[in-house]
Amino acid sequence: MQGRPQATSHPPERSLLPKLEIAFRVNGVERRVALRPWTTLLDALREHLDLTGTKKGCDHGQCGACTVLINGRRVLSCLTLAVMKDGAEITTIEGLAQNGELHPLQTAFIAHDGFQCGYCTPGQICSAVGLIAEGRAKTSDEIRESMSGNICRCGCYPNILAAIEAVMQGSET
Amino acid sequence: MSVGTNGIGKPVSRIDGPAKVTGRAKYAAEFSAPDLAYGFVVSSAVAKGRIKSIDRSAALAVPGVIEVFAHDNRPSLPSSHEKYTDQVAAPGSPFRPLYDGEILFSGQPVALVVAEELEAARFAASLIDINYETQEAVTDLDTQIDKAFEPPEKRAPEWNPSPRGDVDSALSRGPNLIRKEYRTPVEHHNPMETFASTAVWENDGRLTVYDKTQGAPNCHEYLCNVFGLAKEKVRVLSPYVGGAFGAGLRPNYQLFMAALAAIGLKRSVRVTLTRQQMFTLGYRPQTLQTLTLGAENDGRLVAVKHDAIANTSRFEDYQEPTVVWSGALYPCDHSTVTSRLARLDLFTPCDMRAPGGAVGMYALESAMDELSYAVGVDPLELRLKNYSETDQNYGKPISSKALRDCYLQGAERFGWSKRRPEPRSMREARELIGYGMATGIWEAFRVPTSARAILAPDGTLEIACATADIGTGTYTILAQIGAEMLGLPLDKVIVKIGDSDLPSAPVEGGSWTAASAGSAVMEACDGLRKELLKRAGAVSNAPLRGVDLADLTWVDGEIRMTSDPSRAMPLSEALLGLNEPITSEVSSTPDERVLQDYSHYAHSAVFAEVRLDEELGMLRVARVVSAVAAGRILNPKTARSQILGAVVGGIGMALHEETVIDHRYGRFMNHNLAEYHVPVHADVHAIDVIFVDEQEPRLNPLGVKGVGEIGIVGTAAAIANAVFHATGVRVRDLPITIDKLLALRQPTNNHAA
Amino acid sequence: MIDFDYVRASDVGDALSQITKHQAAKFIAGGTNLIDLMKENVEQPTRLIDITGLPLNEIQETQTGGLKIGALVPNSDLAYDQRITRRYPLLASAILAGASPQLRNMASTGGNLLQRTRCLYFYDTATPCNKRRPGSGCGAAEGFNRMNAILGWSESCIAVHPSDMCVALSALEAVVHVAGPKGERAIKSADFHRLPGDTPEIDTNLARDEIITAIELPSEDFSRNYSYLKIRDRLSYAFALVSVAAALKIEAGAIKSARLALGGVAHKPWRAPDAEQGLVGEQAGRKAFCEAADIILQGAVGFAHNRFKIELARRAIVRALEQAAAGTPQSQSVKVIV
Numbered sequence A: 001m002q003g004r005p006q007a008t009s010h011p012p013e014r015s016l017l018p019k020l021e022i023a024f025r026v027n028g029v030e031r032r033v034a035l036r037p038w039t040t041l042l043d044a045l046r047e048h049l050d051l052t053g054t055k056k057g058c059d060h061g062q063c064g065a066c067t068v069l070i071n072g073r074r075v076l077s078c079l080t081l082a083v084m085k086d087g088a089e090i091t092t093i094e095g096l097a098q099n100g101e102l103h104p105l106q107t108a109f110i111a112h113d114g115f116q117c118g119y120c121t122p123g124q125i126c127s128a129v130g131l132i133a134e135g136r137a138k139t140s141d142e143i144r145e146s147m148s149g150n151i152c153r154c155g156c157y158p159n160i161l162a163a164i165e166a167v168m169q170g171s172e173t
Numbered sequence B: 001m002s003v004g005t006n007g008i009g010k011p012v013s014r015i016d017g018p019a020k021v022t023g024r025a026k027y028a029a030e031f032s033a034p035d036l037a038y039g040f041v042v043s044s045a046v047a048k049g050r051i052k053s054i055d056r057s058a059a060l061a062v063p064g065v066i067e068v069f070a071h072d073n074r075p076s077l078p079s080s081h082e083k084y085t086d087q088v089a090a091p092g093s094p095f096r097p098l099y100d101g102e103i104l105f106s107g108q109p110v111a112l113v114v115a116e117e118l119e120a121a122r123f124a125a126s127l128i129d130i131n132y133e134t135q136e137a138v139t140d141l142d143t144q145i146d147k148a149f150e151p152p153e154k155r156a157p158e159w160n161p162s163p164r165g166d167v168d169s170a171l172s173r174g175p176n177l178i179r180k181e182y183r184t185p186v187e188h189h190n191p192m193e194t195f196a197s198t199a200v201w202e203n204d205g206r207l208t209v210y211d212k213t214q215g216a217p218n219c220h221e222y223l224c225n226v227f228g229l230a231k232e233k234v235r236v237l238s239p240y241v242g243g244a245f246g247a248g249l250r251p252n253y254q255l256f257m258a259a260l261a262a263i264g265l266k267r268s269v270r271v272t273l274t275r276q277q278m279f280t281l282g283y284r285p286q287t288l289q290t291l292t293l294g295a296e297n298d299g300r301l302v303a304v305k306h307d308a309i310a311n312t313s314r315f316e317d318y319q320e321p322t323v324v325w326s327g328a329l330y331p332c333d334h335s336t337v338t339s340r341l342a343r344l345d346l347f348t349p350c351d352m353r354a355p356g357g358a359v360g361m362y363a364l365e366s367a368m369d370e371l372s373y374a375v376g377v378d379p380l381e382l383r384l385k386n387y388s389e390t391d392q393n394y395g396k397p398i399s400s401k402a403l404r405d406c407y408l409q410g411a412e413r414f415g416w417s418k419r420r421p422e423p424r425s426m427r428e429a430r431e432l433i434g435y436g437m438a439t440g441i442w443e444a445f446r447v448p449t450s451a452r453a454i455l456a457p458d459g460t461l462e463i464a465c466a467t468a469d470i471g472t473g474t475y476t477i478l479a480q481i482g483a484e485m486l487g488l489p490l491d492k493v494i495v496k497i498g499d500s501d502l503p504s505a506p507v508e509g510g511s512w513t514a515a516s517a518g519s520a521v522m523e524a525c526d527g528l529r530k531e532l533l534k535r536a537g538a539v540s541n542a543p544l545r546g547v548d549l550a551d552l553t554w555v556d557g558e559i560r561m562t563s564d565p566s567r568a569m570p571l572s573e574a575l576l577g578l579n580e581p582i583t584s585e586v587s588s589t590p591d592e593r594v595l596q597d598y599s600h601y602a603h604s605a606v607f608a609e610v611r612l613d614e615e616l617g618m619l620r621v622a623r624v625v626s627a628v629a630a631g632r633i634l635n636p637k638t639a640r641s642q643i644l645g646a647v648v649g650g651i652g653m654a655l656h657e658e659t660v661i662d663h664r665y666g667r668f669m670n671h672n673l674a675e676y677h678v679p680v681h682a683d684v685h686a687i688d689v690i691f692v693d694e695q696e697p698r699l700n701p702l703g704v705k706g707v708g709e710i711g712i713v714g715t716a717a718a719i720a721n722a723v724f725h726a727t728g729v730r731v732r733d734l735p736i737t738i739d740k741l742l743a744l745r746q747p748t749n750n751h752a753a
Numbered sequence C: 001m002i003d004f005d006y007v008r009a010s011d012v013g014d015a016l017s018q019i020t021k022h023q024a025a026k027f028i029a030g031g032t033n034l035i036d037l038m039k040e041n042v043e044q045p046t047r048l049i050d051i052t053g054l055p056l057n058e059i060q061e062t063q064t065g066g067l068k069i070g071a072l073v074p075n076s077d078l079a080y081d082q083r084i085t086r087r088y089p090l091l092a093s094a095i096l097a098g099a100s101p102q103l104r105n106m107a108s109t110g111g112n113l114l115q116r117t118r119c120l121y122f123y124d125t126a127t128p129c130n131k132r133r134p135g136s137g138c139g140a141a142e143g144f145n146r147m148n149a150i151l152g153w154s155e156s157c158i159a160v161h162p163s164d165m166c167v168a169l170s171a172l173e174a175v176v177h178v179a180g181p182k183g184e185r186a187i188k189s190a191d192f193h194r195l196p197g198d199t200p201e202i203d204t205n206l207a208r209d210e211i212i213t214a215i216e217l218p219s220e221d222f223s224r225n226y227s228y229l230k231i232r233d234r235l236s237y238a239f240a241l242v243s244v245a246a247a248l249k250i251e252a253g254a255i256k257s258a259r260l261a262l263g264g265v266a267h268k269p270w271r272a273p274d275a276e277q278g279l280v281g282e283q284a285g286r287k288a289f290c291e292a293a294d295i296i297l298q299g300a301v302g303f304a305h306n307r308f309k310i311e312l313a314r315r316a317i318v319r320a321l322e323q324a325a326a327g328t329p330q331s332q333s334v335k336v337i338v
């Protein structure tokens, strides 16, 4: 590139509304951050807490890639304002393995090849953790319906179903 | 070179699995850099015209906004379109982002706001006030049919085979004639990860870019050309790619934007596209196809005519192989296939999973189904009657073709024999049941690729190649090949890919990576074998002294003589005393003669069962069996997943996917994942994948053909054919939605002309 | 998304005083609709009043034998609450037909009522829309209107209300309890959402400074003969092309009372008292159901891309009534339509 941009003169600044101090437990660790109200939990995780395991597929509640567990329930972090979760207990994909041992669903996803590109995977796994905790979906049809908020464009659905069923039956492979 | 069965061919789990299931795998937008700034793209609200003025004052007043780049203040950029070209560019003049104020398509990137915070950049972008001079955009393909033209410059001459015989007079003589029009809509790839680039400005003036791309070297070259940078000043990495399906073949504009801002500001910048902006990139073009078949009463084809019109942009002649299959697949003496383009005020289309094949074979295989009813021959029987071992377009032998086994094994697994021939003849309770089938075909490519293999003194093998893994399993199969070649356990193999600094590879596409990068890795490892044998032979009273490479087996960490396994040496012994790693780098190229003398295809037979409530038109794909012949399957687990995924893509193509354009605004309207429907879990039921045995003797030393695309070809037709069998309604306009089913609902047994 | 300021409301009174003070403020509950629209710059509140801390998350028995559902009860808790699944399974079923488990975990009862249309043009600020920008024109009328109305639309707007839950609430004749600066009031379901007329920017009869506190379900519960049938373009996670909430009381084969509400067809859940009245006294069967469908769809007029919804609605109504009569409600996870 030969030239440089002409420096743009900045008009007088308006001010942004100030950051608010919030604290929540993420994967069992107390985290304090100062964030503006417009920061979603998803962006807080990815851009402020260096937890990029939670993915942004649409930013509008339409794909499930950003699924995390808040107080044990699966929710979409892209439509959640971080400031509204002060004091919450948040679990992301990074928090599922315990003491270096993968969560059974993580192991099962590997064994059943429940992913290809891997981008929907953290959301799928967190959603499946929520599903199992809810204890409602039992049949294949019910699991499919209950996982329908998690889109996989690579089309791994049959393998994801197999992984979840394996874990529900107490095996991982 | 011998290939055993140690690593290759086993259903091993992905080696990148642990990183992906724990969130450790980092994608393009997930690399950080000190002092990272965020860029947000402003998209054009109009489809055609020019920018009269840009008022950025409100945006610049937002605290934390660093700069607003647009055509009116950008640094100097090359004017020659040539400089913006890339390995996958269609003939024409590539788009030059921010070059001038001309608007070529709705959603065109017209400015980039860079700010300290992501949300501030997004907010400021919404405050940019652009004054447009608008012109009427033409985006309706139906109005441009009489302007359709044959592209003067061909993207690939072999996609346009010359006519054979005299198709028109043959058609006029034939006792049976099917002439039908089929339509397929614009589709967007919509990988789950949106396009993103993190351009890291290194203090010494180098630029490292983490980009979502199927071709790091392609993007590297693009950046060097556009920004006039020396090759060694730029590095592009794409270690993990969150899906692409072709959308990442060409450099996308976020790469340009991130680099422009990083260079301009001497600062690291990340640009991530929104889901809505994903609809401003390339897409599968709309097609209008006419398929004419002439056949004898027993179903043998006499003539095939296929004409396709697809849209392209005003500035590039994007082409894909839509009609070539119709000329190639079935034997008949008369055939003419033609492809034309029509220009619309849209961005240039871009290869999407089995470009051309997915849509062209939908038309051909639907027409074959219509023919089966016309002549009263079972659809499967019809395919078997029209079976050929040669490429009909060029009269060349097909290097290997186990399609017959696909038909037979697929039919067996599916239970095709239970099908009653009459439409509307199968039902259960309120549901109509339909069985349909179709053939799939896709070219098996191999392209020049380089690779490096490094064996460390501790016996760890590192494989390096610039290719990418977009979910295809490239990491894993390359590791398997390395493990196989040197008889190592898989965990002794490290694979490095997705980096323009690595030995060069073409874009990851066309299903050629397994065959191309795989062969290169194999050859690189063969170099290591030679070196190791030299060392093994040199060891005092060596058991392998004087032995020929061809007589050895490499397995379980040992080098053995195949005929006398007692003559063996542990690999560790051959490495004894080694201080430096042994490196072998190759440029692997296909044998031109093989490419000349033979045609190479992967094939499939797809069987689908649909069920629908005939009153309400709610349709379900209850089962799909896809039987695939694609040479040697390197990893049945990951290969099966590729077919599964492509079948799901085929279900989407058949029933859901369509990007709608409001021609008044020249704008795609359902630019989100709530209204651009792709299949969800509930839409996908049993999918059965069969890999039939097929020996591919020539195309590459591994005997593989790619499996990334074949799974989608034929799937939409099989489903559409099943819908006809269930309902007696032939929908020739994808996707098959409720309204089309209801509007056409009229019980007929035979829709053939 | 514009820059906005965030406050938490400590109780209903506080919430009301906050919203009265700040003209461009909005309440936020689950956020699943509001944040979506804020990111699209369709909604631009300069202050968000977080009401999630208010004590409005209980389900209580009423003195008249019904249930009162706090405005903040999440959709999933409501759908799985034993009292709902036993007594108001129509409501549970409708909720489970909507969105996804994650969204239902977040979405509140009050927010669901107030979710805005999914009209493509309403969402795209590069196109005209009278609802988003009054006076700019209606992009959908001559554009893509597959997801738009066939009933009750106006020249200025042909949007539909996208909720599933509200269709069941409407059939069950729920009452919306609201509080405002002038005190509390109750709004009947039928009067809560409004038709677009020439003020499509106003979705409901809730005043800007009012808050929904609860939804009350009357005692009549239709727990035996009901069905919620949703027809859509994929088998889950999609908004309705047409949905039907059907509820019957049947004695000795004859219909004693009937409720019928349609979703996806109008700016509000669509009901027709005469269609319901017409069913009363009839033998439960296809003939009566077809007549009811004809009555409720009287005056339906479609557009280029959604005319098929008239016939589709007709068939879906008949089927949902059949399902209700047979006591075989539509499952939301098994995709066979019984």
Ligand SMILES: Cc1cc2nc3c(=O)[nH]c(=O)nc-3n(C[C@H](O)[C@H](O)[C@H](O)COP(=O)(O)OP(=O)(O)OC[C@H]3O[C@@H](n4cnc5c(N)ncnc54)[C@H](O)[C@@H]3O)c2cc1C
Pocket: A060, A061, A062, B674, C026, C027, C028, C029, C030, C031, C032, C033, C034, C035, C036, C051, C071, C072, C075, C097, C098, C099, C100, C103, C106, C107, C108, C109, C110, C111, C112, C113, C114, C115, C162, C163, C164, C165, C210, C211, C212, C213, C237, C238, C239, C240
């Ligand atoms: C991808 C997607 C798919 C969906 N699919 C469906 C579907 O198929 N069927 C369906 O029915 N729904 C569907 N939804 C919509 C979802 O149900 C609604 O977004 C949700 O119910 C809104 O509730 P909320 O609490 O999140 O509302 P919020 O977003 O918090 O609020 C919505 C509006 O209500 C106001 N508000 C909230 N609570 C109160 C109160 N107590 N008093 C006064 N005002 C209040 C807010 O100010 C705001 O204007 C879908 C949503 C998404 C994103």
Ligand code: SF4
Pocket: C117, C119, C120, C121, C122, C128, C129, C130, C131, C132, C137, C138, C139, C140, C141, C148, C156, C157, C158, C159, C200
């Ligand atoms: S239908 Fe209503 S919401 Fe849609 S564009 Fe028209 S005015 Fe806007």
Ligand code: FES
Pocket: A055, A056, A057, A058, A059, A060, A061, A062, A063, A064, A065, A066, A067, A076, A077, A078, A079
């Ligand atoms: S990113 Fe949250 S649902 Fe798609």
Ligand code: FES
Pocket: A114, A115, A116, A117, A118, A119, A120, A121, A151, A152, A153, A154, A155, A156, B192, B242, B243, B471
């Ligand atoms: S693994 Fe790629 S989107 Fe699911």
